[in-house]
Amino acid sequence: MSNLAIVNEIDYHGLAMDNFGSYVRSLRKATGLTLKQVEKEARVSNAYLSQIERSLRKPPHPDILKRLARVYQVTHRELLIAAGYLEEESQQIKRQQIENAFQHATTDPKFKQGTRLKGGRLSLDAKRFIVEMYEKMTGRKLLEGA
């Protein structure tokens, strides 16, 4: 788990949902199991599984993914990444790069900035935007292809 980071669900679930459904369906097909068989082995309702496969539900809780991983013969980590709970190492590095650049920009005493927010927190996209504005105003490059 050391090279992985817990990802904010709001940022990633929306993106992960469509792909996750088809991904778990392909895993089930590859093992040749029916939904009822998965239900029996993983102790997860087949109706719920069907909804997940059709992207009608968000990816399930990590505990459920652990049981599914055993049935689908993949690692728990693989399912957590597919569900958007974990980042791959390269994503984690990019995120860290943006966070560091954001920290740098917002603590530069010469750089004053403000926002009008919808909701109470800044997403990684918003932080990247602020860093880009900082780069534009100061002429300094903080992000290298992040």
Next chain:
Amino acid sequence: MDLPPCEILPDNITAFCRTVISRHSANWPPNENVLAEEIVDFFGIGPFLTLETLVQLCRDHLRIPVSFIELPTELRGYNCSYGNKREIVVSQHQTFPGADQHTLLHELREILEATFEGLGHPIVNRRELEGFAESFAISVQMAVAERELPNLFQNAAEIERKWWRITAYVLLGVGGLAYLLGCALRPYLEDVFASEELRQRNLHT
């Protein structure tokens, strides 16, 4: 994300801030209503406040480049200052009526604060600025309307036919009240609208 080119322009906004400081140094800091009155007077904003007049105020009088671009969803607007460079960016996806001009005024207030800070006369601390900028945005819109309404009533008083005159009074009264209420409640209504939008989106996913 494509950002508009950055401009370095003469520092006209400082003149306004210096004027406010000199007029109100005895009772510093001024409240948001006072600041709104000052900016309306100083730049002769009005008779009607539209997005175009505000953009013109920022670009031509305050020399602040303004752009309307696609922003990350949680950002309604953004402003920044670095030395004598200033910029305001407003989200082009604000669907609520009047939201873009409210946001522009909000961002303008934050830029004013940065200038006041630079002149050694901050009005609020950074953590409270968001709330003050909201009040400023409301106050400017109300100040412009409050100045124009008496003129409109004066014009209505000159209507010779009695029932036309009364109708004009009623329309002005109702319209003016609706406008002032709309200005005051806009931030709240925007949040309600945004929450509902989010709820609907979640229902469909």
